[in-house]
Amino acid sequence: MTTVDLAPADSLGIAEAGLTAAHGGRLVREALRRGPAAGLLARAGRVHVVAVGKAAVEMGTAVRSAAGAAFRSGVAVPAAPAGPVAGFTVVPGDHPVPGPGSLRAGLAVREYLRGRDFDERDLVVLAVSGGGSALVSRPSAPLGLDDLGLLTTALLRAGIDVTRINELRKAVSGIHAGALLPMAGRARLLGLVLSDNVQLGARAVASGLSYPGSVHYARAAEVLAEVAPALPPAVVDRVRAALARRAATAQADPAILNVEVGGPQTALDAALAAARAQGYRAFSLGDSVQGEAREVARRIGAAARRLAERTPGPVCLVGAGEVTVSVRGPGRGGRCQELAWAMLPELPGLPDASFTALATDGQDFLPGVMGARVTGESLGLAAGLGLDWRALLDRNDTHAALSAIGGCLPGRVTGTNVCDVYALSWGNGAVPR
Structure with missing residues (x-):
C-alpha cells in the first residue's frame, strides 16, 4: 500500500489528535x-x-x-x-x-x-x-x-x-x-x-x-x-x-x-484544539455527522466554500460521526474511504486543501486500512492514472483507487472507538512552521 508524506499542519495531524485524546x-x-x-x-x-x-x-x-x-x-x-x-x-x-x-x-x-x-x-x-x-x-x-x-x-x-x-x-x-x-x-x-x-x-x-x-x-x-x-x-x-x-x-x-x-465529542474537542494550536481558524461540523457518504461530502464541500468566501485562511473544518454507505457495486472500501473519495471534486479551488477521514478504531471496514487522506490535487492525479472518479464511486470501489493515488492510511490498533473523525484544512501555506 502506498503511503503519503504529510506536513505537520495537515488535516491528518489534526484528526490524529482527536484519536489520541479518546x-x-x-x-x-x-x-x-x-x-x-x-x-x-x-x-x-x-x-x-x-x-x-x-x-x-x-x-x-x-x-x-x-x-x-x-x-x-x-x-x-x-x-x-x-x-x-x-x-x-x-x-x-x-x-x-x-x-x-x-x-x-x-x-x-x-x-x-x-x-x-x-x-x-x-x-x-x-x-x-x-x-x-x-x-x-x-x-x-x-x-x-x-x-x-x-x-x-x-x-x-x-x-x-x-x-x-x-x-x-x-x-x-x-x-x-x-x-x-x-x-x-x-x-x-x-x-x-x-x-x-x-x-x-x-x-x-x-x-x-x-x-x-x-x-x-x-x-x-x-x-x-x-x-x-x-x-x-x-x-x-x-x-x-x-x-x-x-x-x-x-x-x-x-x-x-x-x-x-x-465519545465522539471527546475526539472532536481535541481535534479542534489541535487545529487552533497550529494557527487555524477552526470550525466544528459537530459530533454527529451522519448520512450517505457522498451526500455528506457535498455538504462539507458547500460549507467549506461558504467559509472560504468570507474567512481568510488558514481554515479547518472538523467533525466526528459515522457516515453510511449503501453498497450498490462490487467494489471494496469502507465508509471513511468512500467519504474521502467523494470529497475529491470538492477540494480544487481551496488552496493547500487536505481532507482526512479516520476510523478511530483503526479499521475502516477492510483490514489494514483506517481511512484516507486526499488533497486538492487528488482528482487530477486520479484522472492522470486513468481512474474514472464517478464510475469508481458508483461501484463502491474506493480502496483500490485511493491506494493508487497514495491516499489510504495504514490501519493499526488504537485503543479506542469513538466513531470517525473528519478534518478539512486549507490555506495551510500561511501556517507558521
Whole structure:
C-alpha cells in the first residue's frame, strides 16, 4: 500500500489528535479518579472485570490498575487477537459479522459471571466499547449463528445506520440489552462505556450491553421488515420467533451505575484544539455527522466554500460521526474511504486543501486500512492514472483507487472507538512552521 508524506499542519495531524485524546485506557483512568464511579470502586472489596469491545484490553487493564489490590480477575473480548494480559482471560470475537469466535466469547463471559459466588463485597465492572454487538454472541432460539450472520450482512449492505441495526440485533440476543447483568448475582455493578454512537450515546453502545431494559421490540420489527426482502423467508421466520422468545423471557432489571467515559465529542474537542494550536481558524461540523457518504461530502464541500468566501485562511473544518454507505457495486472500501473519495471534486479551488477521514478504531471496514487522506490535487492525479472518479464511486470501489493515488492510511490498533473523525484544512501555506 502506498503511503503519503504529510506536513505537520495537515488535516491528518489534526484528526490524529482527536484519536489520541479518546484512548479508552486514559478515559477510564480519568473516570475512576473522581465522581460516582470512583466512589463505587473505593467501596469494593473485590473487583471483577468484563471488558468487551474494540478497546476491551485498554479499558480492562485501566480498571485493573485503578482497583489495585482489590482486583481479582477479568475476561476481555477484543476485536483482534492479543497476547497474554495479566489477570485476564482474553477471548477475541468476530467483527463486523458474528462468527464462531463471537459464540466462544459469549460463552466465556457467561461462564465467568456464573462461575463465581458474588456478594455485596464484589464489584463487577463492565468496560464496554463499540463493536460489542458482534464480538459477543448468544442468539435467542431458534436463531442460529448462520442466521445471525446472514441478518447482519444484509443489514450492513442495506446502508441502515448502526443504531437501527442494533435495535434488531439486541432484540434477538441473550447477552445484550442488559441480559448479562442478572448473572452477576448480588454483586454491585458498574458500567464504564466508551461511546461510538452519535444518536443515542452510551446506552446504544454494544447493543446496550450494560443497559437493562433497552430493547424496543416495535423498532426491531420495523428494521426487520425493511431488510426482510434480502433474506431467505425461513431466516425471517426464525428472527421473528427469536424476537418473541426474548420478549417472553425478559427478567427484572438489576441496578447498575453506567458512566459514559468519552465519545465522539471527546475526539472532536481535541481535534479542534489541535487545529487552533497550529494557527487555524477552526470550525466544528459537530459530533454527529451522519448520512450517505457522498451526500455528506457535498455538504462539507458547500460549507467549506461558504467559509472560504468570507474567512481568510488558514481554515479547518472538523467533525466526528459515522457516515453510511449503501453498497450498490462490487467494489471494496469502507465508509471513511468512500467519504474521502467523494470529497475529491470538492477540494480544487481551496488552496493547500487536505481532507482526512479516520476510523478511530483503526479499521475502516477492510483490514489494514483506517481511512484516507486526499488533497486538492487528488482528482487530477486520479484522472492522470486513468481512474474514472464517478464510475469508481458508483461501484463502491474506493480502496483500490485511493491506494493508487497514495491516499489510504495504514490501519493499526488504537485503543479506542469513538466513531470517525473528519478534518478539512486549507490555506495551510500561511501556517507558521
